[in-house]
Amino acid sequence: MVKKLNCLVSAGPTREWIDPVRFISNPSSGKMGYALAKEAMRRGYEVNLVSGPVNLKAIDGLFITQVETAEEMRHAMLEKFEQADLILMCAAVSDHRPVVRSKHKTKKTEFPQSIEMIANEDILAELGSKKEKFQTLVGFAAETENGEENAKKKLKKKNLDWIALNEISKKMIGFNSDFNEITLFSSHGKTIKLGFLNKEKLANRMFEVILE
Ligand code: PMT
Numbered sequence: 001m002v003k004k005l006n007c008l009v010s011a012g013p014t015r016e017w018i019d020p021v022r023f024i025s026n027p028s029s030g031k032m033g034y035a036l037a038k039e040a041m042r043r044g045y046e047v048n049l050v051s052g053p054v055n056l057k058a059i060d061g062l063f064i065t066q067v068e069t070a071e072e073m074r075h076a077m078l079e080k081f082e083q084a085d086l087i088l089m090c091a092a093v094s095d096h097r098p099v100v101r102s103k104h105k106t107k108k109t110e111f112p113q114s115i116e117m118i119a120n121e122d123i124l125a126e127l128g129s130k131k132e133k134f135q136t137l138v139g140f141a142a143e144t145e146n147g148e149e150n151a152k153k154k155l156k157k158k159n160l161d162w163i164a165l166n167e168i169s170k171k172m173i174g175f176n177s178d179f180n181e182i183t184l185f186s187s188h189g190k191t192i193k194l195g196f197l198n199k200e201k202l203a204n205r206m207f208e209v210i211l212e
Contacts, residue, residue, distance in 0.1 A: 007045035008084035009037040010077060010091035010123075012052030014070040018115060019102035026092045029176040030054030032140075032199050033090035037062060039203035040086070048084070050076040052091055070094050070120040077123050081130065086210070088138045089124045092175070096120060128159030138162045138210060144169040148183070155185055162186050162210055184209055 011033020015023040034056050037049040041062060050065045050073060058064065065080075067073045070093045081087065096117040106112075124139045131137050139160045141151035144167070151165035165183045168174035173181045173196065181196040184206065194205045 004044060004046040005085045006048070006083050007037075007040035007086045007088070008048045008050070008077065008080050009033055009040065009088045010050045010073060010093075011037065012054040013092050014052050014073055014094045014120075015068045016070065016094045016097035016120075017068075017101045018098050019104065019106050021105050024094060024096070024098070026094065027175040028052070028054075028092035030056050031176070031178065032180060032203075033088070034059065035199040035203040036088050036090055036206065038200070039207055040088075043207060045086070048080045050080070050091070070097065070123070074121050074123045074126070077127065081127055085134060086136045086138070087127060088206075089127070090140050092142065093123055094120060122158070124160070125158040131159060136161045136210065138164065138206075141165045142168045142174060148185075151183075151185055155187060160187065164206065182206070 012030035013025045013028040015025045017023045030051055037047050038059055040047045047062055049062060050067060053068060065076045067076050073091060073093060097120055099116040099118050128137055137160050139154060139158055141154050141163050143150050143165060147165050147167045151163050155163040163185050166174045166180050170181060173179050179196060179198050180202050182194045182202055184192045192209050194202055
């Protein structure tokens with residue numbers, strides 16, 4: 001029997017807890033990452049999906065590793081990375097977490113004026129540093145200004161094969177929308193505009209371009 005290719009996808013936000021009732025996060029719905037995981041399944045990949053907390057329906061036939069924090073996502077991604085032929089890092093990982101995660105709910109009157117934060121590991125950069133020749137590593141760049149310049153910097157710095165730029169300041173795309181507008185940049189200097197489409201069609205186009 002021919003062994004199936006393996007695709008590892010991350011999706012959704014992470015939550016960085018301040019105390020048991022408060023966290024820092026972002027508006028990622030998981031829709032883009034889930035669309036990529038479904039497209040990978042449709043194309044016959046064995047799929048591992050690592051997902052932050054989202055309100056999406058489970059995908060038939062797919063085991064989803066549920067995580068909350070960036071650190072949990074990092075562990076799950078590292079665990080599944082070695083066997084993956086194609087890695088799509090679509091999750092919106094919090095760059096920082098509070099230094100202290102309080103065990104008990106902080107009283108309103110005792111809540112601090114400012115919260116000390118510490119940087120989370122950059123999961124994608126870590127995967128980039130471990131990448132083997134057989135693996136294709138794809139990241140996303142969510143940008144509000146200088147999109148192309150910033151995306152290309154991330155492509156190089158994180159040792160990616162492709163980066164998908166979404167300029168999230170544009171209306172109706174990116175976080176928590178059914179639509180997105182993506183431009184793909186490759187490490188070989190290719191630029192491919194996929195345009196404005198729903199996330200399912202974009203996932204399909206992304207695979208077409210990346211696998212070409
Ligand atoms: O979930 P949806 O509502 O469908 O929205 C989709 C999306 C807008 C979240 C998605 O298309 C997207 O852009 N995902 C990446 C968001 C992001 O974190 O971008 P960034 O430019 O801050 O990070 C660059 C890359 O590094 C990303 O692939 C990110 O997953 C990765 N990263 C970032 C920080 C960190 N600590 N570890 C990481 O791996």
